[in-house]
Amino acid sequence: MRESGHFSSIDSKILVGQENSEDAYFALHVTEKPSLTLDTALAFSTDQLLSVEFELEENNLFSSMLRLNTNLGIGLFWGRQSFISNKFVWPFIFGGPFRFSLQAPVIIYDDKTSQVEPFRRLQSKVIASLEWRASPILMPYLRYSLTHTLRENFPNDIVPEISTQEHIRSIDGLIPVLHAQGKIRGMIKPGISLINLDNPTDPHSGIDLNNFVELSGGPLVGDPFFINLGTQNKFYIPLGSTTLALQLSLMRAFITPSSNNWKELSEVSAMDNLGGDRRVRGYQEGAIRPAHAISDPGQYGGYLLNSSSIEWRFPLTSPELLGNFSGALFVDQGLVVECKNFVCGDHVSWNELVARKEFGLSVGVGIRYNLPVGPISLDFAYSPLHNDWRPHLQFGYAF
Structure with a gap:
């Protein structure tokens, strides 16, 4: 229960029976933390410019210690990346050290027209992950991702200039990307991480x-x-x-x-x-x-x-x-x-x-x-x- 992180206090006591001193009872008192949180943030970098981000997290979904995390980043018109991601986490599978997570859908729109080889890209992903907490710092993992990609390339690496009206009408270049030919690719990724910071x-x-x-x-x-x-x-x-x-x-x-x-x-x-x-x-x-x-x-x-x-x-x-x-x-x-x-x-x-x-x-x-x-x-x-x-x-x- 302590490892779940859902409770602000956990107290246990041994109580002696009032009518019979030979009777004893184990009493457990817990105080649950607020499980639903909403965070907002501004993200900025020279490459990605400005993004307004929101994170909605439910840490005790259906009162079953399941987690649901939703992230939204808005970078259209003033940034170079927008995204939405939903992540479902089962942190303790059958009470063991295994954790399963499913991210679906993950939708990312990248405007990379400032690069040497400019392009715009829209990706939709589903990512399933199984992790084993072998120790507090060591974690082997296995992930599978399925990605659908739409990509707009530019001939001779030249991005045409467009008017402000066309920029708005194309939703910051997103509409032309939706007309591109898509491709699906799956990838499996076994690995092991060790983090001790x-x-x-x-x-x-x-x-x-x-x-x-x-x-x-x-x-x-x-x-x-x-x-x-x-x-x-x-x-x-x-x-x-x-x-x-x-x-x-x-x-x-x-x-x-x-x-x-x-x-x-x-x-x-x-x-x-x-x-x-x-x-x-x-x-x-x-x-x-x-x-x-x-x-x-x-x-x-x-x-x-x-x-x-x-x-x-x-x-x-x-x-x-x-x-x-x-x-x-x-x-x-x-x-x-x-x-x-x-x-x-x-x-x-x-x-x-x-x-x-x-x-x-x-x-x-x-x-x-x-x-x-x-x-x-x-x-x-x-x-x-x-x-x-x-x-x-x-x-x-x-x-």
Whole structure:
């Protein structure tokens, strides 16, 4: 009952019978927490712009300890992403350490017309997940997702300018996307995560590890078939009043490299272009991407993604005097290349790799104002390889 989180107090007593002192009774007194909550928030980042978000959560559905969570994000006209998501959670299956969740429907509209390869996309998803709480920090999981994607691409990567009236009539570009040809793809994802953080919104020490395999195609639904092996890791090391934060992601996907297959892969898997607010901050969102220069990738061809960051976070002011400001110095790097069989990146020289923006490096500084729910971050990142710099303003950390 304590693990369910539905009760504010749980007290137990042994009572002796009034008529017979040999009789004893076990009494349990519980006070239930309010189960229905509504939260509102404003989300902002340089890449996604502004979004108004609402979260409605029922933690004791039908008085059976089942959870229902509904999220709504409105970014039409003033942002680049809108979404609605419903999540049903059975937190303790038959009282055991297993948790089942079903997200249906999940509808996401992305306006990525600011990227190097611009597009608009509408995705509808159903996601089923089974998790095993092996320990307070260790959780193996198994997920299956079914995604229907509608995507509008732009010839020669040129987005036509439209009038304000056309912008409103098209509902921020959503109507043309609805006329695009759709495609359905299923994906199964077994994995294991290990999370042990002192503070989930502002970590000072701990680790966050996630290792997984993503498979799609054949009986799982989708063509062509692919396998993506991945690991995503974060480390937070306390150094007195400062924190050294590190992030490392490494993925290897097996699929015939081509422009269309890369789009298929990045639509549903963890593989994606790099750059933007959270990955290699010295570059425009999606700027670091494969060039597709291999003519014969072989039977085991595919893609390799490697991104890492190191960030030193330190206090700037005393919270009692000038507010809770902190600073940061960081270095990011990212690589997305094609593979010929089991060899990745050897088909081009280092200079070609940089010129094609398959590799990116950025250095930068940041200032944050720390709130109880997390920081407001302003980062300035510079790319010494491509002589470009970008500012990033967002809620939360990059990682």
